[in-house]
Amino acid sequence: MSERIREKLQILADAAKYDVSCSSSGSNRKNTNKGLGDASSSGICHTYTEDGRCVSLLKILLTNHCIFDCAFCVSRKSNDVQRAAFTVEEVVELTMSFYRRNYIEGLFLSSGIFKNADFTMERLVRIAKKLRLENNFNGYIHLKTIPGASQELLSEAGLYADRMSINLEMPTEAGLKLLAPDKSHEDVKKPLAFIKDSIIALKDERKIIKHVPKFVPAGQSTQMVIGATPETDMEIMYSADQYYKNYDLKRVYYSGYIPISYDDRMPMIGSQPPLLRENRLYQTDWLIRFYGFEVQEILNAVHPHLDVDIDPKLSWALRNMEQFPVDVNTADYKMILRVPGIGVGSAKKIVMARKFAKLRSNQLQKIGIAYNRAKHFIRCADSVFQLNTPDAMHVKHEILSGSSSKYLKIPQNQLTLF
Amino acid sequence: MTVYVFDGSLDGLLTSIFEFYERKPGKVALVSSNYYEPSLIDDALEITADEIKAKRVWNGLKKKLRADWLLRFYKVYLSEDAQTFQQLFDFACYIFDNPPGAEQNFGHPAVIAVTKMDKSVNREKHRMKAFIRFQETADGIFYAPIEPDYNVLPLISNFFKNRYAGQRWIIYDVKRKYGLYYDLSKVEEICLDYAPEIKSNTPFLIGEKLEDKEGLYAILWNDYFKSTNIPARKNMKLHIQHVPKRYWKYLTEKQ
Numbered sequence: 001m002s003e004r005i006r007e008k009l010q011i012l013a014d015a016a017k018y019d020v021s022c023s024s025s026g027s028n029r030k031n032t033n034k035g036l037g038d039a040s041s042s043g044i045c046h047t048y049t050e051d052g053r054c055v056s057l058l059k060i061l062l063t064n065h066c067i068f069d070c071a072f073c074v075s076r077k078s079n080d081v082q083r084a085a086f087t088v089e090e091v092v093e094l095t096m097s098f099y100r101r102n103y104i105e106g107l108f109l110s111s112g113i114f115k116n117a118d119f120t121m122e123r124l125v126r127i128a129k130k131l132r133l134e135n136n137f138n139g140y141i142h143l144k145t146i147p148g149a150s151q152e153l154l155s156e157a158g159l160y161a162d163r164m165s166i167n168l169e170m171p172t173e174a175g176l177k178l179l180a181p182d183k184s185h186e187d188v189k190k191p192l193a194f195i196k197d198s199i200i201a202l203k204d205e206r207k208i209i210k211h212v213p214k215f216v217p218a219g220q221s222t223q224m225v226i227g228a229t230p231e232t233d234m235e236i237m238y239s240a241d242q243y244y245k246n247y248d249l250k251r252v253y254y255s256g257y258i259p260i261s262y263d264d265r266m267p268m269i270g271s272q273p274p275l276l277r278e279n280r281l282y283q284t285d286w287l288i289r290f291y292g293f294e295v296q297e298i299l300n301a302v303h304p305h306l307d308v309d310i311d312p313k314l315s316w317a318l319r320n321m322e323q324f325p326v327d328v329n330t331a332d333y334k335m336i337l338r339v340p341g342i343g344v345g346s347a348k349k350i351v352m353a354r355k356f357a358k359l360r361s362n363q364l365q366k367i368g369i370a371y372n373r374a375k376h377f378i379r380c381a382d383s384v385f386q387l388n389t390p391d392a393m394h395v396k397h398e399i400l401s402g403s404s405s406k407y408l409k410i411p412q413n414q415l416t417l418f
Numbered sequence: 419m420t421v422y423v424f425d426g427s428l429d430g431l432l433t434s435i436f437e438f439y440e441r442k443p444g445k446v447a448l449v450s451s452n453y454y455e456p457s458l459i460d461d462a463l464e465i466t467a468d469e470i471k472a473k474r475v476w477n478g479l480k481k482k483l484r485a486d487w488l489l490r491f492y493k494v495y496l497s498e499d500a501q502t503f504q505q506l507f508d509f510a511c512y513i514f515d516n517p518p519g520a521e522q523n524f525g526h527p528a529v530i531a532v533t534k535m536d537k538s539v540n541r542e543k544h545r546m547k548a549f550i551r552f553q554e555t556a557d558g559i560f561y562a563p564i565e566p567d568y569n570v571l572p573l574i575s576n577f578f579k580n581r582y583a584g585q586r587w588i589i590y591d592v593k594r595k596y597g598l599y600y601d602l603s604k605v606e607e608i609c610l611d612y613a614p615e616i617k618s619n620t621p622f623l624i625g626e627k628l629e630d631k632e633g634l635y636a637i638l639w640n641d642y643f644k645s646t647n648i649p650a651r652k653n654m655k656l657h658i659q660h661v662p663k664r665y666w667k668y669l670t671e672k673q
Binding site for chain 1 (some may be wrong): 520522523524525526527530533544547548549550551552553554560562577580581582583584585602631634635637638639641642643644645646647648649650651652653654655656657659660661669670671
């Protein structure tokens with residue numbers, strides 16, 4: 001018995017690991033009637049694997065049997081891998097006993113498509129329902145939306161899940177068609193819109209009626225695979241930006257393609273996953289969501305790719321030297337936030353602290369800004385007067401000579417693939 | 419210089435602040451008796467913790483600081499750090515000597531010091547929420563030994579009480595030799611006469627002390643931890659940055 005469950009867990013965790021989302025934040029579910037679990041709104045990473053990724057949820061597939069043959073997917077029909085399937089009871093028991101021991105924040109359940117979309121979705125919903133209603137489980141549940149599943153099933157899933165997600169797979173429709181001719185971004189947009197509208201409708205209802213059930217309280221997310229198809233960074237981020245705006249997504253995940261197939265449409269097995277590119281895309285994502293940047297400022301027809309050697313915020317600043325230096329003692333919060341080396345926390349502290357006295361460079365260092373980077377772009381109480389704007393190339397050289405990117409030690413072969 | 423030697427308690431720290439305003443001795447160095455080394459040139463005064471004086475100082479702080487800053491003051495105290503005691507003392511004096519709102523002066527050394535330590539204590543508190551691993555004992559109690567850098571048990575008590583409302587549990591601070599026990603209705607502080615981890619190298623319970631399936635769940639969790647890793651992305655530097663080695667001996671998946 002225990003050997004079989006070990007084997008299943010190994011197969012179905014291995015097959016689920018390419019979905020990078022592991023967030024457990026954003027829910028407010030409370031423990032009721034001495035049940036198990038109580039959401040932590042900031043989310044908790046219980047451990048980290050040796051690849052440095054967070055482990056927050058028990059991330060598994062219900063089964064890796066699949067009727068589809070998507071070239072980028074390890075569970076594709078034509079792939080010669082071991083197949084397995086959990087029973088509903090097994091998933092419930094694993095989730096409950098892992099949670100009891102504080103190993104996890106909850107369950108992330110996805111699945112290969114067996115028989116059809118509704119049949120698969122119905123099983124996922126049944127597990128979530130059993131956890132909530134029969135086991136009084138109040139931990140986090142992330143359910144995958146199966147493309148093509150009926151609206152009735154999605155409505156029911158939303159009552160038990162904290163987050164739902166459905167993957168775009170490839171950043172553009174053309175890329176997706178190339179590798180998975182059966183799939184389309186339209187199949188993703190429809191359920192995203194349906195769940196988004198349901199969330200809004202229930203929110204409105206809550207204003208009138210007190211007890212409205214929770215419905216996907218942690219919102220929706222999606223994922224796109226990076227580097228399997230030849231999109232530019234601009235195409236990727238414009239696509240992400242559209243999905244953030246149109247579907248109120250909480251997150252878009254960018255997953256560097258790990259070669260798992262000898263298909264000649266994609267990078268070969270053994271080639272390095274594009275980790276640096278992935279990192280730059282996440283940095284851009286953060287600039288758009290938390291730093292007040294428009295995606296067009298960072299990526300446009302003149303700059304369709306993010307720089308490899310410097311991060312996108314620094315890159316933007318160097319292209320817009322006329323906006324600097326920024327005087328931290330007088331400038332708007334929004335402009336301070338745009339200075340390379342100053343984050344959200346430090347920017348807020350600067351704005352509060354300067355009410356007491358003009359800030360000096362040693363104070364800025366102690367507040368916690370990356371001073372060696374920021375100093376080229378700011379003025380403070382003890383700055384020496386400077387006649388002309390410093391030259392962008394010169395500043396870039398100064399900053400790069402003082403730091404070494406951890407990524408550049410890894411050979412960057414991602415651009416030679418196409 | 420005048421040196422105030424106090425007993426390391428919060429009341430003692432607050433009493434020192436009271437005495438400072440009572441006696442106005444000029445600059446004061448505050449030292450906990452654990453760290454105090456007498457010297458000829460210093461003028462030392464032993465502070466006896468006094469609940470009433472402490473209460474007065476606390477109420478004084480309450481008038482000047484919002485609730486979140488009072489909590490911050492308490493959290494920073496839990497760091498039990500020698501230098502931090504002095505910084506809290508300086509911070510309190512800075513708050514008393516200035517009009518309300520002074521805590522927002524993030525350029526001031528006392529505010530910087532308290533903010534920085536607050537961040538560290540918060541990080542340790544969050545790590546304990548993440549890294550605590552329970553084992554179910556034969557008598558149905560979920561037991562977890564820990565060894566946090568700071569004394570964060572008081573800060574995580576409610577979190578675990580809410581989360582594991584339906585199971586009895588013990589979280590034991592091996593370093594500070596006290597723990598929390600939840601009996602399905604309330605959490606209380608306990609001291610274990612026999613703490614098993616002291617007798618062996620591993621803090622984990624073994625054999626007949628455990629519930630039957632405990633071993634299987636630990637194995638399954640270990641399997642899962644390995645299966646969910648992507649070897650092509652291996653990055654041990656990042657792994658160790660997130661899970662520092664000093665915590666490994668308490669983590670089921672690192673055994």
